[in-house]
Amino acid sequence: MYGGGNTFEGIKTDSIAQEDPVLLAAFEARIARGEKIEPTDWMPQLYRKQLIRMIEQHAHSEIIGALPEGTWITRAPGFKRKMSLMAKVQDEVGHAQLLYSAAETLGKPREKMIDDLISGKSKYSNIFNYPTFTWADCCFISWLVDAGAIVNQLANAKGSYGPYCRALDRICAEESFHLKYGHHCVIYLASGTQKQRDMFQEALNRWWPPMMHFFGPSDKISAHTEILMRWKVKMGTNDDMRNQFLDMYVPKIWELGFTIPDPLLKKNLKTGKWDYTEPDWAEFKRVINGDGPCNKERLEVRRIAEERGRWVREALKTPSAQYVMPLA
Amino acid sequence: MQLQLFSILKSLDPRITRLPQVGEVKPKQPLDQLGTFEVFVQAKEGKPFQHEGCVHAPTLEMAYVLAKETFTRRFTCTSIYVVDTRDVFVSPTTEGNQSAYELISSNFQTGSKETYEIYQLAKRGKQHVNVGSVEAGSPKEAMWLAKDLFGAGKMVYNIWAIKKNKIRYTTTEEKDLWNTLPEKKFRDASDYKGGDKLKEFLERQKI
Amino acid sequence: MHTEALKELLYKIADDLLIIGHRNSEWTGLGPLLEEDIAFSSMAQDKIGQSYVVFQMLNNLGEQAPDTVAFTRNANQFHNCQLVELPNQEYDFSLIRHFLFDTADALRWEMLSHSTYEPLAQLAKKIKGELRYHTMHANTWVKQLGSATEESISRLQNSLNVAMPYALGIFEESPFEDEIISAGIFAGEQELKNRWLKKVEEVINQTQLNLPDLKIITPLVGGRVGKHTEHLQPLLDEMSEVFRIDPTAEW
Numbered sequence: 001m002y003g004g005g006n007t008f009e010g011i012k013t014d015s016i017a018q019e020d021p022v023l024l025a026a027f028e029a030r031i032a033r034g035e036k037i038e039p040t041d042w043m044p045q046l047y048r049k050q051l052i053r054m055i056e057q058h059a060h061s062e063i064i065g066a067l068p069e070g071t072w073i074t075r076a077p078g079f080k081r082k083m084s085l086m087a088k089v090q091d092e093v094g095h096a097q098l099l100y101s102a103a104e105t106l107g108k109p110r111e112k113m114i115d116d117l118i119s120g121k122s123k124y125s126n127i128f129n130y131p132t133f134t135w136a137d138c139c140f141i142s143w144l145v146d147a148g149a150i151v152n153q154l155a156n157a158k159g160s161y162g163p164y165c166r167a168l169d170r171i172c173a174e175e176s177f178h179l180k181y182g183h184h185c186v187i188y189l190a191s192g193t194q195k196q197r198d199m200f201q202e203a204l205n206r207w208w209p210p211m212m213h214f215f216g217p218s219d220k221i222s223a224h225t226e227i228l229m230r231w232k233v234k235m236g237t238n239d240d241m242r243n244q245f246l247d248m249y250v251p252k253i254w255e256l257g258f259t260i261p262d263p264l265l266k267k268n269l270k271t272g273k274w275d276y277t278e279p280d281w282a283e284f285k286r287v288i289n290g291d292g293p294c295n296k297e298r299l300e301v302r303r304i305a306e307e308r309g310r311w312v313r314e315a316l317k318t319p320s321a322q323y324v325m326p327l328a
Numbered sequence: 329m330q331l332q333l334f335s336i337l338k339s340l341d342p343r344i345t346r347l348p349q350v351g352e353v354k355p356k357q358p359l360d361q362l363g364t365f366e367v368f369v370q371a372k373e374g375k376p377f378q379h380e381g382c383v384h385a386p387t388l389e390m391a392y393v394l395a396k397e398t399f400t401r402r403f404t405c406t407s408i409y410v411v412d413t414r415d416v417f418v419s420p421t422t423e424g425n426q427s428a429y430e431l432i433s434s435n436f437q438t439g440s441k442e443t444y445e446i447y448q449l450a451k452r453g454k455q456h457v458n459v460g461s462v463e464a465g466s467p468k469e470a471m472w473l474a475k476d477l478f479g480a481g482k483m484v485y486n487i488w489a490i491k492k493n494k495i496r497y498t499t500t501e502e503k504d505l506w507n508t509l510p511e512k513k514f515r516d517a518s519d520y521k522g523g524d525k526l527k528e529f530l531e532r533q534k535i
Numbered sequence: 536m537h538t539e540a541l542k543e544l545l546y547k548i549a550d551d552l553l554i555i556g557h558r559n560s561e562w563t564g565l566g567p568l569l570e571e572d573i574a575f576s577s578m579a580q581d582k583i584g585q586s587y588v589v590f591q592m593l594n595n596l597g598e599q600a601p602d603t604v605a606f607t608r609n610a611n612q613f614h615n616c617q618l619v620e621l622p623n624q625e626y627d628f629s630l631i632r633h634f635l636f637d638t639a640d641a642l643r644w645e646m647l648s649h650s651t652y653e654p655l656a657q658l659a660k661k662i663k664g665e666l667r668y669h670t671m672h673a674n675t676w677v678k679q680l681g682s683a684t685e686e687s688i689s690r691l692q693n694s695l696n697v698a699m700p701y702a703l704g705i706f707e708e709s710p711f712e713d714e715i716i717s718a719g720i721f722a723g724e725q726e727l728k729n730r731w732l733k734k735v736e737e738v739i740n741q742t743q744l745n746l747p748d749l750k751i752i753t754p755l756v757g758g759r760v761g762k763h764t765e766h767l768q769p770l771l772d773e774m775s776e777v778f779r780i781d782p783t784a785e786w
Contacts, residue, residue, distance in 0.1 A: 030423055030424075033424075035423055035424075035452045035453075036452040036453030037452075038421050038449075038452055038453075038485075038486065040418070040420070040421050041421060041423075063564070063569075066563065066564035067341070067564060070341060070343070070563055070564045070565075071339075071340050071341035071343075071344075072777070073343070073560055073561070073563055074342060074343060074557065074560065074561060074773050074774060075342075075773060075774065075775075075776045075777050076777065077606070077775075077777040077778040077780075077786035078602045078606065078778060078786050079583065079587045079590075079601055079602055079605065080514065081786055082557075082560075082583055083514045083580055083583050083584060083587075084514050084520075086560050086563060086576060086579060086580050086583070087514060087515045087576075087580055089563050089564055089576070090401075090563055090572075090573055090576035090577065090580070092564070093563070093564055093566075093569060093572045093573055093576070094398060094401075094573050096569060097383075097398060097569040097570060097573065098381060100569070101381055101382050104364075109361050110361065110384065110569075111361040131340050132340060133340060135777045135786075162452055162453040165453050166381075166453065166454075166455065167381070170380075170381075173403075174402065176517040177515060177516055177517040177520075179517070180517040180518075180519075180520035180522075181517075181520050183520070183522055184520040184521075184522040185786075187522040187525050187526050187529065188522075188525065188785055188786055189786075190529060191525055191526070191528065191529035191532075192784050192785060192786075193781055193784050195780065195781060195784075196781070196784060196786075255526075255530070256526075256529070257533060297339055297344070301339075301344055301347070301565070303350070304347050304348075304350050304565075305564075305565045305566070305567075307350035308347075308348070308350060308565075308567065308625060308626065309566065309567025309568060309626065310567075311684075311686050311687060311690065312567035312568065312571075312626055312680070312687070313362065313567060313568060314684060314686070314687075315679075315680050315683035315684045315686065315687035316362055316385075316386040316390070316568075316679065316680075316683065317362065317386065318363075318386045318387060320363075320387070321362050321363025321385070321386045321387065321412075322363055322414070323361040323362065323363060323364060323384075324363075324364055324413050324414055325364070325413075326364050326366070326381070326382035326413060327366055327379075327382070327413060327416060327418065327488075328379060328455075328456065342773050343561050343565070346622070347565075348625070362568075383570045384568065384569070384570060385570065386679065387679070389675055390675060390676075390679060393574065393671060393672050393675045393676075394568075394570035394571065394573075394574055395570075396574070396668065397570075397573050397574040397577040397668075398570050398573050398574070401573070401577050502667065504663055504664040504667060505664045505667055505668050506664060507661070507663065507664035508581070508661075508662070508664055508665050509581075509584050509585070509588065509661055509662060509665070512580075512584060514580075514584075
């Protein structure tokens with residue numbers, strides 16, 4: 001699962017001037033025709049760089065995203081929930097595996113990406129820096145964070161890079177299980193005891209602000225983002241994604257009788273878009289830069305996992321096996 | 329048994345509070361990365377194998393073991409196989425109206441005959457799909473032969489040729505690997521029907 | 536119709552599977568390699584799924600529903616062997632335990648596929664594929680790491696030495712042993728142990744590991760009669776934390 005919230009600000013487009021104009025024109029024409037780019041194709045440096053960044057962040061979000069829900073993996077109530085949650089968290093790890101492979105086809109080895117995650121050089125979705133205090137927080141993620149991720153991933157699956165699209169097709173198919181499972185959990189909380197209802201309402205109160213952050217701040221449309229949209233790297237604006245999410249899920253939350261903690265939230269009949277209290281972007285920036293409630297823990301856990309697994313990977317190394325870029 | 333359990337992180341996750349202490353990050357040798365292996369899956373008996381992705385592994389056998397759960401834990405499947413990425417010979421990729429077979433020249437070396445599995449990419453962005461095998465003396469010859477056998481009348485944007493003897497197949501007796509409990513439905517969306525519960529809840533609200 | 540004897544057998548099978556599945560699930564997201572993380576989680580899910588089916592069998596024999604039985608008993612009511620309740624520790628221990636337990640588990644089900652108790656025989660056939668994968672996975676990994684680096688070999692050797700007395704506890708005999716065997720329900724722990732030893736030796740002999748001398752090891756038993764290490768009760772408290780908020784609620 002992964003939020004958009006890609007900020008492509010500050011990218012440098014200077015490199016485009018140095019690209020071979022004939023190759024560049026052919027590349028752009030291919031994308032315009034709706035054909036996908038495959039790993040062995042010529043591509044502008046900027047395209048490669050931005051895609052690596054985006055797919056890598058997506059992969060990191062999956063592997064880190066396994067942690068907040070993993071918090072409840074040993075405590076899921078009952079056989080059915082126990083198996084489902086195990087399968088769900090496992091899928092997040094599986095998605096990371098697929099996405100790292102897709103990014104590897106662009107030339108960056110998985111190990112380098114994981115190093116950059118642990119060192120803090122690469123980012124991941126901000127929402128996973130928040131804690132899951134109760135089982136209901138875990139249900140919130142399974143249902144609504146995954147729902148948000150699906151909005152984003154379905155859009156990205158129409159992007160231009162073949163290996164990323166292939167990975168996303170698989171991922172979206174699995175996400176339909178996550179979404180159904182998450183909704184199922186929340187329906188049971190909603191229709192259960194007062195205590196269960198309260199649990200979810202409290203989780204909703206805690207998670208709504210990060211959920212609104214999930215899609216990122218409004219895009220500043222600039223020459224840079226225009227190029228990335230033309231190249232089908234960026235597939236929609238953050239506001240569009242957020243609006244689409246609200247359209248699909250606010251009614252479902254209301255249907256269950258829960259209160260969304262934003263008094264201004266309502267569909268504006270004139271614009272057809274949702275009005276809401278402007279999310280606290282200062283908080284978003286603060287958390288993304290490392291000062292959220294769980295940033296330290298998430299990275300430290302990843303580091304410990306890597307360190308503990310190191311002897312295993314070292315022992316697995318054989319002279320006959322050699323790392324090469326995967327094919328597709 | 330005496331166990332030294334450290335609590336280094338204060339976490340809501342009981343698993344995390346049990347994690348042992350590890351030292352500072354030591355600068356590590358570049359690349360503890362393993363080999364890469366390509367994974368092919370057959371969804372149904374009689375259907376062609378299709379490329380699904382890759383795994384990192386030290387040996388072909390380990391790749392097989394790891395690929396099984398990485399790629400076939402959910403969707404129905406009858407068989408998989410894996411091969412070292414380096415054992416896949418790849419043609420140039422074409423676009424538009426040009427077939428990749430047009431770029432395969434008849435100027436190839438040949439040697440003693442071996443079987444090659446041939447994969448074709450029919451549409452950019454989709455998977456490479458197996459179309460059959462050929463007996464050839466080199467990968468280039470295999471692609472050249474595949475042109476007549478499998479390339480006629482359709483667009484092919486990329487061709488792979490894989491030596492059969494480099495592949496770790498699923499043996500006949502291993503096919504029961506995918507015979508699992510019907511209870512495994514818990515991985516499918518169809519197993520989560522909340523509709524009745526929801527309806528009953530909504531009815532209750534009306535009263 | 537041997538109900539008490541049968542229940543005893545089913546409880547130990549179900550409890551073993553539930554507890555090992557629970558322990559192994561703790562690795563999810565924290566494994567040594569992404570692909571292995573996925574494989575290990577799948578096997579944990581298989582174990583929990585299998586235990587669920589055995590608890591359903593017990594339910595059909597008059598015991599309480601699977602959720603109630605699994606999530607509300609105390610440690611002294613559990614019949615699992617102590618091997619499965621030990622904390623995961625490092626990957627070497629988890630792997631060796633997986634190897635020792637799953638070798639026995641696969642053989643147990645192979646024997647049960649001939650059981651006169653039809654539901655067990657049927658289940659044995661249904662999960663054959665899952666068990667094939669579990670032993671294939673364990674054997675491949677033990678062979679690989681058991682002959683790799685100095686560190687991996689010594690880690691696996693230490694874990695093997697620590698786990699062995701507990702592993703022998705898998706075969707703790709039941710008071711109904713004779714009844715179960717003569718009724719053709721299960722060929723018995725002693726027979727299982729003999730087959731297990733042969734398989735374990737076969738794999739260990741393909742590595743640079745040494746099988747500890749079983750003649751001088753005292754098996755750590757007691758699990759089958761509710762005597763457990765200090766690790767089981769905390770595991771159960773954790774597992775049922777949410778369930779116990781309201782055991783009558785639907786989650």
